[in-house]
Structures are given as C-alpha cells and as structure tokens.
Amino acid sequence: MRKGHLGIFVLFLYVLTTFVYAEPPEVRFFNWSDYLPEELLERFTAETGIRVRYSTYDSNEAMYAKIKLLQGKGYDLAMPSTYYVDKMRKEGLLHPLDKAKLPGFKNLDPRRLDQPFDPGNVYSIPYLWGTTGIAVNVHRIDPAKVQAWADLWRPEFRRGLLLPNDMREVFFVGLRTLGYSGNSTDPRHLREAYEKLRQLMPNVRLFNSDSPQMLYVTGEVDAGMIWNGNAYRAHQEDPNLRYVYPEEGCLLWMDNLVIPKGAEHLANAHKLIDFLLRPEIGKLIAEKLAYASPNAEAVKLIDPKLRNDPVIYPPDEWLRNGEYTIDVGAAITLYAEYWERLKAGE
Amino acid sequence: MRNLKLFKLGSIGLLPLWLGLFTLLPTLLVAVVSFLRRDETGLIALAPTFDNYARLLDPIYLKVFGHSLWMAGVATLLSLAAAYPFAYLLSRVRPAWRPVLLTLVVVPFWTNSLVRIYAIRSLLAAKGAMNDVLLALGLIHEPVRLLYTDTAVTLGLVYVLLPFMILPIYSSFEKLDQKLIEAASDLGADRLDTFWHVIVPLTAPGIAAGSLLVFLPALGMFYVTDVLGGARDLLIGNFLKDQFLDARDWPFGAAASLIIIALLFLLLELYVLSRRWLNPGERLDA
Amino acid sequence: MRSLKTFYLWLVYSFLYLPMAMLAAYSFNASKYGARWEGPTFEWYRDLANDSALLEATLNSLAVAFVAATLSTLVGTLGAIGLWHYRFPGQTFLQGLLFVTLMSPDIVMGVSLLVLFMALRVRLGFWSLLLAHVSFCLPFVTVTVLSRLNDFDRRLIEAAQDLGAGEGRAVWHVVLPLALPAIAAGWLLSFTLSLDDVVVSFFVTGPTFEVLPLRIYSMVRLGVKPEVNALATLLFIVSLGLVSVSQRLLRKEQP
Numbered sequence: 001m002r003k004g005h006l007g008i009f010v011l012f013l014y015v016l017t018t019f020v021y022a023e024p025p026e027v028r029f030f031n032w033s034d035y036l037p038e039e040l041l042e043r044f045t046a047e048t049g050i051r052v053r054y055s056t057y058d059s060n061e062a063m064y065a066k067i068k069l070l071q072g073k074g075y076d077l078a079m080p081s082t083y084y085v086d087k088m089r090k091e092g093l094l095h096p097l098d099k100a101k102l103p104g105f106k107n108l109d110p111r112r113l114d115q116p117f118d119p120g121n122v123y124s125i126p127y128l129w130g131t132t133g134i135a136v137n138v139h140r141i142d143p144a145k146v147q148a149w150a151d152l153w154r155p156e157f158r159r160g161l162l163l164p165n166d167m168r169e170v171f172f173v174g175l176r177t178l179g180y181s182g183n184s185t186d187p188r189h190l191r192e193a194y195e196k197l198r199q200l201m202p203n204v205r206l207f208n209s210d211s212p213q214m215l216y217v218t219g220e221v222d223a224g225m226i227w228n229g230n231a232y233r234a235h236q237e238d239p240n241l242r243y244v245y246p247e248e249g250c251l252l253w254m255d256n257l258v259i260p261k262g263a264e265h266l267a268n269a270h271k272l273i274d275f276l277l278r279p280e281i282g283k284l285i286a287e288k289l290a291y292a293s294p295n296a297e298a299v300k301l302i303d304p305k306l307r308n309d310p311v312i313y314p315p316d317e318w319l320r321n322g323e324y325t326i327d328v329g330a331a332i333t334l335y336a337e338y339w340e341r342l343k344a345g346e
Numbered sequence: 347m348r349n350l351k352l353f354k355l356g357s358i359g360l361l362p363l364w365l366g367l368f369t370l371l372p373t374l375l376v377a378v379v380s381f382l383r384r385d386e387t388g389l390i391a392l393a394p395t396f397d398n399y400a401r402l403l404d405p406i407y408l409k410v411f412g413h414s415l416w417m418a419g420v421a422t423l424l425s426l427a428a429a430y431p432f433a434y435l436l437s438r439v440r441p442a443w444r445p446v447l448l449t450l451v452v453v454p455f456w457t458n459s460l461v462r463i464y465a466i467r468s469l470l471a472a473k474g475a476m477n478d479v480l481l482a483l484g485l486i487h488e489p490v491r492l493l494y495t496d497t498a499v500t501l502g503l504v505y506v507l508l509p510f511m512i513l514p515i516y517s518s519f520e521k522l523d524q525k526l527i528e529a530a531s532d533l534g535a536d537r538l539d540t541f542w543h544v545i546v547p548l549t550a551p552g553i554a555a556g557s558l559l560v561f562l563p564a565l566g567m568f569y570v571t572d573v574l575g576g577a578r579d580l581l582i583g584n585f586l587k588d589q590f591l592d593a594r595d596w597p598f599g600a601a602a603s604l605i606i607i608a609l610l611f612l613l614l615e616l617y618v619l620s621r622r623w624l625n626p627g628e629r630l631d632a
Numbered sequence: 633m634r635s636l637k638t639f640y641l642w643l644v645y646s647f648l649y650l651p652m653a654m655l656a657a658y659s660f661n662a663s664k665y666g667a668r669w670e671g672p673t674f675e676w677y678r679d680l681a682n683d684s685a686l687l688e689a690t691l692n693s694l695a696v697a698f699v700a701a702t703l704s705t706l707v708g709t710l711g712a713i714g715l716w717h718y719r720f721p722g723q724t725f726l727q728g729l730l731f732v733t734l735m736s737p738d739i740v741m742g743v744s745l746l747v748l749f750m751a752l753r754v755r756l757g758f759w760s761l762l763l764a765h766v767s768f769c770l771p772f773v774t775v776t777v778l779s780r781l782n783d784f785d786r787r788l789i790e791a792a793q794d795l796g797a798g799e800g801r802a803v804w805h806v807v808l809p810l811a812l813p814a815i816a817a818g819w820l821l822s823f824t825l826s827l828d829d830v831v832v833s834f835f836v837t838g839p840t841f842e843v844l845p846l847r848i849y850s851m852v853r854l855g856v857k858p859e860v861n862a863l864a865t866l867l868f869i870v871s872l873g874l875v876s877v878s879q880r881l882l883r884k885e886q887p
Contacts, residue, residue, distance in 0.1 A: 028839045028840070030839065033850060033853070033854055034854055038685070042684065053839060053840065053842070054685060055839055055842060055850075056850055058853070059592070061592045061593070062591060062592050065591055065592055065593075065594045066591065068389075068594065069591070069594075069750075069756075070756065070838060070839070073755065074756070074838050074839040074840070075839055091387070159491070163577075201577065201578070204576075204577040205491075205494050205576055205577060206494045206575075206576045206577045207577055210853045210854050210855075211853070211854045211855060214854075214855055218471060218472055218473050219472040219473055219489060220471070220472050220491065220493060220494070336593060340406070340588075340593070341406050343577070343578065343580065344406045344407070344409060344410050344578070344580060345409065345577075345578040349800055350798065350799055350800045353800050353803070354714075354718065356710050356714075357710045357711065357713045357714030357717070357718070358714040358718055358720050359714075360707050360710055360711060360714075361707060361708070361710065361711025361714065361715075361726065361730075361770070361774065362722070362726055362729075364707055364766070364767070364770060365726070365729050365730070365733065365770070368745065368748070368763060368764075368766075368767040369729065369733050369741075369744075369767065370729070371748060372744035372745055372747055372748035373744050375744070375747045375748055375751055376743065376744050376747050379747060389750075428644060428647075431640060432640065432641065432644045435637050435640060435641050436641065438637075439641075445879065447641075448879075449875055449876065449879045450645060450648075450649075451648070452875050452879065453868075453871055453872055453875045454648050454649075454652070456824045456828075456871040456874060456875050457652070457828075457867060457868050457871040458827070458828050458844075458845060458848065458864075458867050458871075459828060459830070460830055460845060460848050460849055460852055461655075461848065461852075461860075461863070461864040461867055461868070462651070462652065463852070464655070464848075464852045464855075464860060464864060465651035465652050465654065465655045465864065466651055467852075467855070468651070468654065468655060468658065468861075469650075469651050469654060475654050478668070505647070505648075505651070508644075508647075508648065509648075558735060559735075562735060562736070562737045563737050563738065565737055565739070566737040566738055566739030566740070566831060567739075567831070568739070568831070569830055569831075569849060569852075572853065573852055573853065582739070583737075583739045583831070586739055586743055587739075587834070590743055590746065590835070591835075596747070599743065600743070600747070603739075603740055603743045603744070606737065606739075606740055607736070607740055610732065610735065610736055610737070610740070611732070614731070614732060614735060
C-alpha cells in the first residue's frame with residue numbers, strides 16, 4: 001500500500017471518529033422503558049443546550065447489573081424502585097445529591113419524603129408512585145370472578161395471564177396469597193411461594209414489563225398483573241379493561257431518580273432532575289403516564305378527572321393492606337434462584 | 347525491498363494477530379472464568395472451582411439446554427424440508443432468470459433480522475393479518491392466539507434463517523452434474539433410488555453446511571424468544587444474556603458458553619469428517 | 633407437474649416476502665394497531681424523520697459499519713493474500729481458526745468479547761463496538777477473498793515476475809485488480825453484517841454509543857409505534873439496493 005493512501009485513510013478515520021466524539025454537553029439517563037414522554041427531553045435540550053442520551057431497561061435487576069458492569073462510568077441518572085435505592089445506597093453505588101442545586105425539591109409532597117429506604121432523601125428524589133394490582137378484560141372474563149390475587153389461579157385462565165418480568169412483584173403475589181409478607185426473607189415462606197407460583201405457571205402466557213398495556217389492549221391476554229397507570233392508559237384505549245385492587249392487598253411502589261457514583265456529568269444530572277421537578281413538567285409526566293406524582297405542586301395542576309380517579313390516587317383505606325417492597329438483603333439470591341426455576345418451567 | 351518485507355509481514359502477521367487477540371484470547375478468558383467463583387460485589391472471585399459445571403447438571407438447566415437444542419433442531423429440520431426442494435427447483439430454472447431469483451433469496455438475509463421478527467409478530471398478533479384473514483374466511487369466530495408460543499418462536503427462527511439453508515444447498519445443486527443422474531437412470535435406477543443414492547449424497551455438503559448455519563445461530567438468538575416467545579420458551583441465548591447481564595453470575599454463564607463452544611467443535615468436526623467421507627481427496631478450504 | 637413446481641417456488645418466496653410486504657402496507661396505514669385499513673398516511677414516516685435519537689443511532693451505526701467494513705476488508709484481504717501466496721508455519725491452524733470463528737454463534741462471541749473488554753478495562757462504547765464488529769466481519773472477508781484467489785492460476789504471479797515485476801508489484805498490479813470484485817463484495821457483506829448485528833452489540837456497547845439495531849430492539853419490545861413499520865420498509869429498500877450492487881459485483885467476473 002502506498003504511503004499517501006495510508007495517510008489519507010488514517011486522516012479519514014481520525015475525522016470520522018472525532019465526528020463521532022465531538023459532542024455538546026450531555027447527560028446520560030437510564031430509565032424504565034415507556035416511563036417518560038420523550039418530547040420533554042427535547043424541551044430540556046432546547047432550554048439548556050444539554051443533550052440527553054436516553055436508554056431504557058425493563059427490570060431493576062438489569063439496571064443494577066448494567067450500572068455495576070460500567071462501574072458507574074456510564075449513566076448520570078437512573079430510576080431504581082425504593083428497595084433498589086436502599087440496596088444501592090448501602091453498597092455505595094450512589095452519589096449524594098446536592099440539594100442546593102435542586103430548588104424544585106420543595107415542590108415534593110412531604111408524605112413521600114424521608115422514607116426508610118433513604119432517610120432524609122440523601123440519594124434519591126421520588127419521581128412517580130403507584131400500585132400493582134390486577135387487570136381484567138371484562139369482555140372476556142366476568143369481573144366478579146377476579147377480586148383477589150388468589151383468583152388468578154382459576155383454571156379457566158389457562159394461558160391467558162400476563163405477569164411482569166419482575167421477580168419481586170411476582171413473588172409478592174405468591175407470598176401474599178399464602179398470607180405472608182410480600183417482603184418475607186424466611187426460606188420456608190419462599191419455598192411455599194415458589195410451589196404456589198408453580199401452580200400458576202400453566203395460566204401464564206408471558207412475562208413482560210416493557211409495555212403491558214399494549215398486550216391487554218391488543219387482546220393478547222385476558223387478565224394479569226399490571227401497574228395502575230398502565231391500566232388507566234389501557235382503559236382509555238379499551239373501556240373493557242378494568243383495574244382491580246386485590247383483596248389480599250396491592251403492591252405499593254415508588255421509583256426514584258438517583259445519580260450513580262462515578263457519574264461524569266453531575267451538574268447536568270442535577271439540572272435534569274430539577275427540570276423534572278418543575279410543577280408544569282411534573283404535571284405533563286403525571287398526565288401522560290397516568291401514575292401518581294409525588295410532586296404536590298404538580299398534582300395541583302393535574303386534570304381533575306385524573307386527579308380524582310381512585311385507581312391512580314386511591315383513598316387511604318384501599319391502601320391499608322398494601323405493602324411497599326423493601327430490600328430483602330441476602331435472601332435476594334434465594335428469590336433469584338426460585339425465579340430462574342419458575343421461568344425455566346421446572 | 348523494505349516495503350516487500352513489510353507487506354509479507356503484514357499479510358502473514360496481521361490476521362493471526364487480530365484473531366489471536368479478539369478470538370482466541372477471549373475464549374481462553376471465558377474458559378478461565380468458568381472455573382472461578384462468582385463474587386457478589388466484584389463479579390468474579392479468584393477461587394478455583396468446578397461448581398459451575400456441576401450446577402449445569404441440575405435438571406432445570408438441562409431442561410433449558412434440552413429445550414433450546416430441540417427448538418434449534420426443529421427449526422433446522424423445517425428449514426431443510428422447505429429449502430431442499432426449493433433449491434433444487436431454483437437450480438433448474440431457466441439460466442436467464444436465476445440471478446434475479448437468487449438475489450430475491452439473498453435480500454431477506456441482508457435485511458435487519460429484528461425487523462423481520464417484528465414482521466412475524468405483526469402477522470401472528472391477535473389483531474394481526476393472519477387472524478383477520480381467518481376471521482374473514484369464517485374459519486374462526488374469535489381471534490386465535492398464535493403469539494407467545496413455541497410454534498411462533500420456531501416460525502420466527504425459520505423465517506430469519508431460511509436463506510442460510512437455501513444458499514449452500516443451491517450451490518451444491520448447481521455443481522451437481524446432470525450426467526450422473528442420467529447415468530444412474532441409464533443403469534436402471536428408479537427415481538427414488540437415484541434420489542437417495544445419487545442426489546442426496548452429492549448435495550450432502552450443502553445440507554451439512556446449511557444445517558450448521560441454521561442450527562448454531564438458532565441457539566443464541568435471544569431476541570426471537572424475547573419478541574415471539576411466551577413465559578417459558580428460553581433459548582441458551584436468553585440464558586446467557588440473563589447470567590451475564592441480569593443475574594451477574596459470570597462464571598456460571600462462562601461455563602454454559604464453553605459448553606456451546608464444545609458443541610460447536612463437535613459439530614464442525616462431524617461436518618469435516620462427513621465431507622471427507624463423502625468426498626475423499628477434496629481439500630477443505632475454510 | 634410444472635405448475636406445481638412454479639407454485640412451490642412462489643410459496644417459498646411469499647413466505648419470505650409477504651410479512652415484509654405487510655409491514656410496508658401497514659406503514660402507510662392510518663390505523664395504529666390493527667391490520668384494518670383506515671386510509672393512507674405519511675404520518676409514521678414523519679415521526680421517523682423527527683425521532684432524533686433514532687437518527688443519531690442510525691448515524692452511529694453507519695459510522696461503525698463503514699469503519700468496521702473498511703478495517704476488516706483491509707486486514708482480511710491482506711490475510712487472504714498471505715494465506716494464498718505464502719507458506720508459513722501454523723497456516724492450517726489459522727485456516728481452522730478462521731473457519732471456527734466464521735461458524736461460531738454470535739452469542740458466544742458477544743459473551744467472550746465482553747469478558748475480554750472487562751478484563752482489559754476497555755470502556756464499552758464506540759471503540760469496543762468497532763473492535764467487536766471488525767472481529768466478526770474479518771473471517772467473512774478473508775474467506776470471500778481467499779476463495780476468489782483460489783480460482784486463480786498461481787502462475788499469474790510467476791509470469792508477472794518473469795516479466796520483471798517485483799513480488800510486491802506483481803501482487804499489487806495483478807492479484808488485487810482480479811480480486812477486486814470479491815474484495816468489494818466482502819466490504820459490502822461486512823457493512824451489512826455490522827448494520828444488522830443485534831447479539832454482539834447488545835453485549836459490547838455502552839450508553840455513550842447507541843446503535844440502530846439496539847434502538848430497533850427497544851422499539852420492537854415496546855411495540856407501540858407504527859414508526860417501526862415505516863423504519864422496516866426503509867431498511868428493506870436499503871438492503872434491496874445493497875444486494876443488487878453486490879450481486880452485480882460478484883457476477884461480472886463470472887464467465
């Protein structure tokens with residue numbers, strides 16, 4: 001090869017790679033799939049000039065594994081659920097937040113702050129909260145038959161159920177049906193819950209956490225577990241889809257913005273969090289995704305029809321036997337083992 | 347003169363260097379990792395163990411592997427059944443048309459396979475085209491659920507991998523000497539005899555190559571089961587993805603990966619042997 | 633009998649093409665989910681053009697595919713010439729290694745490269761992705777070029793040398809032009825392999841560098857947007873074009 005050609009080729013490679021690498025200021029956001037109206041990101045970029053690199057995951061476990069794999073040097077912002085905030089905080093994977101850079105913090109509802117999973121909100125900012133209950137297509141199934149988690153075991157639902165691809169949520173159902181805490185760490189309870197869930201498997205059509213409401217709307221499944229906001233949106237598309245707060249008690253969850261330790265764009269991450277904390281932005285998110293907002297100022301702006309819907313903002317007595325998922329410590333490996341067995345059809 | 351030496355060095359050295367660094371070395375690393383212990387915080391602990399292989403013998407993992415091999419096997423057989431007559435007919439089409447028809451086989455192979463899997467999903471959906479047609483024909487009255495089943499996954503695998511089966515078989519049909527077939531019938535062989543004793547052995551290299559090209563990738567295509575599969579249709583690919591990217595059990599995943607590599611070598615060895623046996627004296631170019 | 637044969641050919645082609653044709657039809661359908669026709673629209677194509685993340689992923693993919701194809705063609709062609717022209721120790725082993733790499737499932741390659749990059753502390757992103765893509769394209773190029781070279785008479789080079797050309801010159805001026813169609817075809821094949829790869833990229837890329845197939849993967853898993861139909865149609869047209877070019881390249885040199 002002639003030297004000249006080689007030189008031009010190297011130059012070309014160089015130009016190409018600098019084109020790929022010369023970048024405006026950015027922030028890398030790792031979020032649940034279908035969990036943010038993406039036009040908001042464009043608005044943020046237009047306002048601040050900071051580009052958002054947005055990628056998504058479908059389970060806390062996948063998010064956690066990816067963050068550990070990249071040793072923090074990948075994402076500037078992530079969205080663990082409560083119990084993963086707790087776990088990641090204890091393992092030193094999170095960067096403490098600088099409240100001085102988050103003037104919007106004051107908008108948050110004090111009832112959603114200072115929870116045991118992150119006392120004083122040192123590491124996390126609540127984003128949305130909700131419940132996991134039962135979805136049922138009344139066109140295909142008599143809703144009177146589906147009032148409790150235990151009803152999912154009815155033989156007529158064979159191959160008709162959808163469950164989330166989330167081991168803690170699925171085991172919650174197994175444990176609560178047996179009368180145990182959804183956060184049990186007792187190996188005996190877990191064993192029983194696994195046996196119970198095994199009997200549920202013939203009814204399970206698939207596990208999906210990417211877009212459950214689509215699968216209900218397009219008629220692929222008749223009933224199953226769903227998050228309330230997803231159920232609300234499914235109901236908008238097909239009025240036959242209803243959300244049920246199960247008799248044994250629903251699962252309560254909250255997802256939270258955190259900054260992984262080692263994040264490279266700390267200032268930008270704070271800016272994006274504060275942007276998401278604005279009342280009018282919080283309102284847009286809550287209306288579009290139909291989950292409950294922990295942002296008191298945003299809730300005031302939300303369309304009253306949504307704000308007064310008990311599916312999304314349930315009265316306290318509906319939540320009385322509900323339970324938040326908390327970190328189960330070392331028992332997580334036992335959960336994972338049974339989960340693997342369950343999915344392998346053993 | 348120096349240029350020539352450089353050229354010689356480059357042409358002999360660069361390829362082995364690259365393959366050594368990015369094929370051999372990683373495989374060796376995987377082999378090493380498979381004999382280590384997992385570590386909850388730091389991924390891998392430097393403690394030697396055979397546990398990972400012992401764990402693979404647990405019936406649940408044997409079941410996952412067995413199921414995966416079964417799915418890939420069925421997909422291979424179905425592709426073969428569809429591709430063999432097709433390749434034969436294609437090789438008998440008027441020569442002027444052949445290039446165009448052949449190009450039409452290659453196009454799907456060059457099209458993004460996820461997009462093609464998505465097409466299958468749209469076809470089989472409860473509110474998809476297949477159900478619409480069946481409903482319109484009055485064959486069914488309620489949409490049938492075709493998605494999220496073993497059948498859907500198998501169909502998806504066949505759809506994506508069929509060109510890999512057609513092309514090698516076609517090329518062995520193209521090389522097939524028509525005179526041999528005529529000779530066989532001159533010698534009094536009936537059609538079936540000719541088929542089994544002349545045509546099949548002569549096209550066997552194509553069959554073997556095609557089967558390898560379908561079977562091996564079919565083991566790993568996790569996105570096919572992700573998009574079309576139900577609650578239990580795991581392929582080895584999904585298992586590996588889970589171990590490496592969800593459960594963070596690298597040593598266990600590495601052990602499974604090494605089993606696949608062993609399987610790969612076994613199949614390739616069989617392939618090479620069968621070619622030698624069918625075609626003695628032939629030199630095998632990679 | 634004859635019509636039965638034609639029918640069978642048609643059947644397989646319909647199997648290969650109908651699902652794609654259906655997506656193409658959906659891509660102009662105003663209806664959001666079903667197959668039912670609700671009038672023509674270009675809305676989904678407009679959405680596609682406005683999806684900046686998708687455009688970025690496409691540019692990233694094109695850049696990686698271009699550089700990976702070029703690098704693997706360079707290394708692969710050199711390697712093929714080396715294998716064809718010289719005799720050196722370990723040659724059989726090298727050919728065997730090429731063959732094994734060619735056949736090894738993507739998933740195995742993805743996993744192994746991830747382990748390698750972690751061990752070498754290579755940050756997952758553009759560079760890791762590029763190295764991985766070159767690695768799986770390389771055997772394809774080498775084999776394509778090598779099989780073309782094997783069709784040549786080795787005496788060509790000797791003849792050129794007899795006429796006074798140095799060895800290097802003989803290779804440069806005689807062998808390369810003859811092998812050019814195969815080299816170009818190898819480049820195109822690498823380019824498409826790189827653009828199409830899901831499995832390896834899934835393991836070795838990082839958040840700084842998203843590529844088209846992975847973007848499509850997350851779109852497909854969500855499965856909400858008819859945009860995917862429009863994207864599928866476009867990709868299909870692109871591959872139709874690329875294949876035509878490559879087929880022409882490979883055919884020209886056949887007698």
